[in-house]
Amino acid sequence: MGGKYIVLLLVPVFFLAPLTANPALTTTTTCHRQIRVLKATLSPQDSSNMELFFFISSGSSSSSKKGVHANGKTDGKVVEAAAGDGPVLVELFSSQGCATSPAAELLLSRLGRGNFQLDTPFIVLAYHVDYWDYMGWKDPYGSSLSTVRQKAYVEALRLDTMFTPQVVVQGRAQCVGNDEDTLLSTISSAPRFPAPSFQANFQRPTSESLQVTLTGALRSKVDNNGVNVMVALYENGLVNDCPAGENRGKVLSNDFVVRKLEKLCTVKDISTKKTVSGTATFTLWDGFNSDRCALAVFVQNSSHQILGSQKFELPNDL
CATH class of the missing domain: 2.60.40.10 (Immunoglobulins)
Incomplete structure (x- = not known):
């Protein structure tokens, strides 16, 4: 089975310290509820690439600035x-x-x-x-x-x-x-x-x-x-x-x-x-x-x- 597949998973996270040490993990400070994006590349047996994206949410939803919340028939x-x-x-x-x-x-x-x-x-x-x-x-x-x-x-x-x-x-x-x-x-x-x-x-x-x-x-x-x-x-x-x-x-x-x-x-x-x-x-x-x-x-x-x-x-x- 060839081709590239995108999988979206929404996972509420209650502890984040271990995750932030991962160099593949990027974060934003746009709002209190941050969405961290983790990208991993897997190699299935058929040697095609699969990209897996985890969107992880945590914390409060209110913003510190402008209120951003991360994540019968008729005639013609x-x-x-x-x-x-x-x-x-x-x-x-x-x-x-x-x-x-x-x-x-x-x-x-x-x-x-x-x-x-x-x-x-x-x-x-x-x-x-x-x-x-x-x-x-x-x-x-x-x-x-x-x-x-x-x-x-x-x-x-x-x-x-x-x-x-x-x-x-x-x-x-x-x-x-x-x-x-x-x-x-x-x-x-x-x-x-x-x-x-x-x-x-x-x-x-x-x-x-x-x-x-x-x-x-x-x-x-x-x-x-x-x-x-x-x-x-x-x-x-x-x-x-x-x-x-x-x-x-x-x-x-x-x-x-x-x-x-x-x-x-x-x-x-x-x-x-x-x-x-x-x-x-x-x-x-x-x-x-x-x-x-x-x-x-x-x-x-x-x-x-x-x-x-x-x-x-x-x-x-x-």
Whole structure:
């Protein structure tokens, strides 16, 4: 069995002194709850390499600075989004099991409502990770796929740790999710790219699924290294009580929560005007309401940098 395998293990640790002596162990002082990353290379019998990463958490969750917490069928409806200078993609990694994430969620909700005077257009997405679920409250929107996505950014940005709340802007810069000044300046200074010129055709093949077909140009030249065109279905206005964990007794409000993320297609070596087409199908959740949902499309290269993004509101009668 060939190839490279990544295994993620979340292990609560109650004593750390023996670990810190290991030269393969790196640590960060970003927050009181530190995530230490241990990397070991194994040699299976088939001589292929296996990399094993241990993400180990310990201690208090509160931050000493900005509050970082480490780790039936319908007819098709066609929607066209305006083309032009593309928005900046702002991705929050958060958890209802993190005491410092609600402040970041509120900040991103205010950002989405237009409470800040920014000249830069943007799209906000919030991914709920699952690596704090063991601490007493299982995030109802948490996903291992969100954790994997955050880990990819940690590696691409050459960071030492995963933490919540974290914001990644255009796949190129990151900051603590509740650091308002740094967040706004990072968005304002982010590079921008032409927005794709997709048209979206929405259908409901079944009552439990949503299908979107996107056709248009990426409006950015793509070389042989290729890009992935990703489609995120997200939901606003989510409110729930939290009876346990670090946010025990609080009412939590979440917007821009990514409920589903699919790859539309992979594109290589095309011009800015060449037409691209693909279809993504989403399995819907109980209580799906199109009035609270929207779609974000973004182009991402192999270095995880965002090269263009576009947003679609869902038809009201979908």
